[in-house]
Amino acid sequence: MTLSIKNATKKFGDFTAVDDISLDVAEGQMHGFLGANGAGKTTTFRMALGLLTPTQGEVLWQGRRISYANSPDIGYLPEERGLYPKMKVQDQLVYLARLRRMDKKQAEQGAKEWLERFEVPHYASKKVEELSKGNQQKIQLIASLLHNPKLLILDEPFSGLDPVNVEMLKKAILDFQRQGATIVFSSHRMDHVEELCDDMSILDKGKLVVHGSIREVKRTFGKQNVRIHSDADITALGELPGVEKFTAQRSGGVFRIADEAVGQNLLARALELGPVRQFALEEPSLEEIFIEKVGRAHV
Numbered sequence: 450m451t452l453s454i455k456n457a458t459k460k461f462g463d464f465t466a467v468d469d470i471s472l473d474v475a476e477g478q479m480h481g482f483l484g485a486n487g488a489g490k491t492t493t494f495r496m497a498l499g500l501l502t503p504t505q506g507e508v509l510w511q512g513r514r515i516s517y518a519n520s521p522d523i524g525y526l527p528e529e530r531g532l533y534p535k536m537k538v539q540d541q542l543v544y545l546a547r548l549r550r551m552d553k554k555q556a557e558q559g560a561k562e563w564l565e566r567f568e569v570p571h572y573a574s575k576k577v578e579e580l581s582k583g584n585q586q587k588i589q590l591i592a593s594l595l596h597n598p599k600l601l602i603l604d605e606p607f608s609g610l611d612p613v614n615v616e617m618l619k620k621a622i623l624d625f626q627r628q629g630a631t632i633v634f635s636s637h638r639m640d641h642v643e644e645l646c647d648d649m650s651i652l653d654k655g656k657l658v659v660h661g662s663i664r665e666v667k668r669t670f671g672k673q674n675v676r677i678h679s680d681a682d683i684t685a686l687g688e689l690p691g692v693e694k695f696t697a698q699r700s701g702g703v704f705r706i707a708d709e710a711v712g713q714n715l716l717a718r719a720l721e722l723g724p725v726r727q728f729a730l731e732e733p734s735l736e737e738i739f740i741e742k743v744g745r746a747h748v
């Protein structure tokens with residue numbers, strides 16, 4: 450495995466921020482890291498990057514700890530962001546890429562191309578502090594990947610961005626993965642993880658409560674939703690055996706079921722009440738899985 454977290458625990462005094470988690474990310478994968486505020490995502494990333502020493506366990510990248518020696522392989526977008534506010538954008542990007550031992554000419558050319566791609570070439574000679582928060586974030590993302598790292602760790606890369614910029618960054622991150630990079634990112638948005646990732650994990654109070662491919666996670670959750678559109682009042686069907694939850698909608702509703710046979714029964718009963726305009730068996734959303742595993746809505 451490319452990135453291997455082995456029984457990693459991090460304590461701050463008596464408090465256990467990350468509690469014995471083991472997790473592998475295969476080469477070329479995009480891995481989504483979900484968890485409520487304070488679940489331990491940033492702490493895990495910092496351990497992976499060698500910025501924090503695990504209290505127990507270890508994190509290896511291609512069999513070695515991440516350190517200065519392999520730092521050109523690694524890109525990191527920190528949650529607290531880390532640009533120099535007074536430095537000009539282009540100078541800063543080149544400087545940061547040079548720290549990762551990138552050739553100066555390549556860094557200059559790369560910075561120019563990325564600024565164009567993100568539709569901000571006119572900011573090249575502006576100080577970072579003069580840019581809006583969203584545009585600063587684009588610069589921060591460029592800084593994390595300009596030197597073409599093999600492993601990219603992004604701590605909430607989409608937070609605070611408008612929808613157009615979210616799409617722009619998503620596309621850039623997906624393209625970067627397609628070129629062969631391994632990417633791990635944290636997010637509070639399930640839909641981003643669902644859309645972009647192969648694998649995912651959910652951290653809850655420092656513990657890994659879900660880990661696997663999204664398809665597998667959904668399959669093993671073992672529950673489905675049945676969506677029925679009907680003009681008849683189908684609320685009473687929510688009381689049928691096998692229905693775990695009913696959510697009414699404008700015309701009809703959604704039933705959470707644990708067994709597909711219950712879905713067929715629901716359809717039959719709904720038809721007795723009136724014409725069914727739509728019937729669909731749907732896989733659970735990551736939001737539902739998160740709420741069930743973590744016990745509260747994602748924040």
Ligand SMILES: Nc1ncnc2c1ncn2[C@@H]1O[C@H](COP(=O)(O)OP(=O)(O)OP(=O)(O)O)[C@@H](O)[C@H]1O
Nearest residue numbers: 461464466484485486487488489490491492493528
């Ligand atoms: N240096 C530190 N000293 C003491 N406690 C810390 C330190 N760093 C993190 N913590 C605590 O560890 C827990 C996990 O924090 P962490 O930042 O890893 O969570 P997170 O999942 O990234 O949260 P968020 O989504 O809010 O960014 C929190 O309770 C936090 O207060």
